[in-house]
Amino acid sequence: MEVRQLEMLLAVVESGGYARAGERLHISHSAIHRQIKLLEDQVHDRILVRSGKRVVLTEAGCIIVATARRVRQEVSDAYHQISEARELQRGTLRIGTADTILFSYLLPILERFQKDFPKVEVYVKTTTAGDVFGQIQAEVFDLGIVFNAADILPKKLNLQYEVLYKEEFVWAVGDHHPLAKRASVSLNELASFPFAMLPEASHIRQICEQRLRSAGVTANISFELENEEAMEKVIKTNLAIALLPARRTRSNGIHRVRVRETPIGGEVSLVLPKREYLPRAVREFVGRCRKANQLRSQKVVVR
The missing domain is CATH 1.10.10.10 (Winged helix-like DNA-binding domain superfamily/Winged helix DNA-binding domain)
Structure with a gap:
């Protein structure tokens, strides 16, 4: 028939x-x-x-x-x-990412996307990178944006990634912290002070602890906080040290501590299903992410 x-x-x-x-x-x-x-x-x-x-x-x-x-x-x-x-008069866009990436990178892109395509329903969830990978594989998320996908994306998953931009992480203290006046310190010296950390499942937390362990240092964690905004507030009280993106140390009340050991860096990557066809909403959003990355790399910081 x-x-x-x-x-x-x-x-x-x-x-x-x-x-x-x-x-x-x-x-x-x-x-x-x-x-x-x-x-x-x-x-x-x-x-x-x-x-x-x-x-x-x-x-x-x-x-x-x-x-x-x-x-x-x-x-x-x-x-x-x-x-x-x-024509994107309907549809959905489901994104998995981290708090840090959402606040520092995604929000302006999401705002522009919703203005251009107001009838597309957008859903964003902040979670761990592992959960993002699993949810994309299960077709719950359309895409994800995570730290260091090259290092942690399981090869058995039918996913692909591309690097959007690189992020430098630095140790930060309050302006009146004892280390704020030092020209540089070692990781051993950092370890004599309390730390503020993200939750254990956070990839940034894992990078931080791995770097400390490689130097034979154990962190004294006094604050375990959900996001960088909370960490900033604690740092400004001079109660703890924290690992933050370098851009956040430009705000008032936060001082970057120069550590003698190798700098800590990360790549922010876009993760997508590995298939030929992607829905129009996903293609449009990915294009905006790439454009934002180009504009980000073209910015000249005047000191």
């Missing part, structure tokens, strides 16, 4: 005969006859019978016509939805 056959049957029923159906569909009425006969052969029953000069539906014909009308409506709806999606 083909959609074209159902279309011909509906034309006959709604036009009142084969000749008018042929005019409506711009084909010969004999071609319509043949397709209706094929349809009857497929269902092993008569669909249309003559009653005088008219054709009327049999019981089987009534059942098929009801089905045909539902199919026609669903096909019409599908075309409409595809058209709306192409």
Whole structure:
């Protein structure tokens, strides 16, 4: 049973005969006859019978016509939805990321995207990188933006990534912290003071602890906080040291501590399903991320 056959049957029923159906569909009425006969052969029953000069539906014909009308409506709806999606008059965009990336990078992109495509429903969840990978694989998220995907993305997952930009992390203290006046310090010296850290599942926390362990240092963690905004507030009270993106140390009340050991850096990457076709909303958002990255790299910081 083909959609074209159902279309011909509906034309006959709604036009009142084969000749008018042929005019409506711009084909010969004999071609319509043949397709209706094929349809009857497929269902092993008569669909249309003559009653005088008219054709009327049999019981089987009534059942098929009801089905045909539902199919026609669903096909019409599908075309409409595809058209709306192409013009982004509808659709969804589901993103997984980290608090740090959301606040420092994504919010302005999201704001512009929603202004351009107000009818697209956007959902953002901040979570761990591992959860982001799993949710993209399970098709719960459309995309993710995470730290250091190259190091932590499992090869068994059918995902791909591209680096958007690089982030430098530095040790930070309050302006009146004892280390604020030092030209440089060692990790061992840092360890004699309390630390503020992100939760254990945070990739940045793991990088931080790995760097300390490699220097034979154990951190005295006095504050375990959900995001960098909370860490900044604690730092400004001079109660703890924290690892922050370098850009955050430009705010008042925060001082960058220069550590003699190797600097800590990270890559912020876009993670996508590994497939040829991506929905229009995803393609548009990815394009805006790339453009924001280009503008970010072109900025000149005047000191």
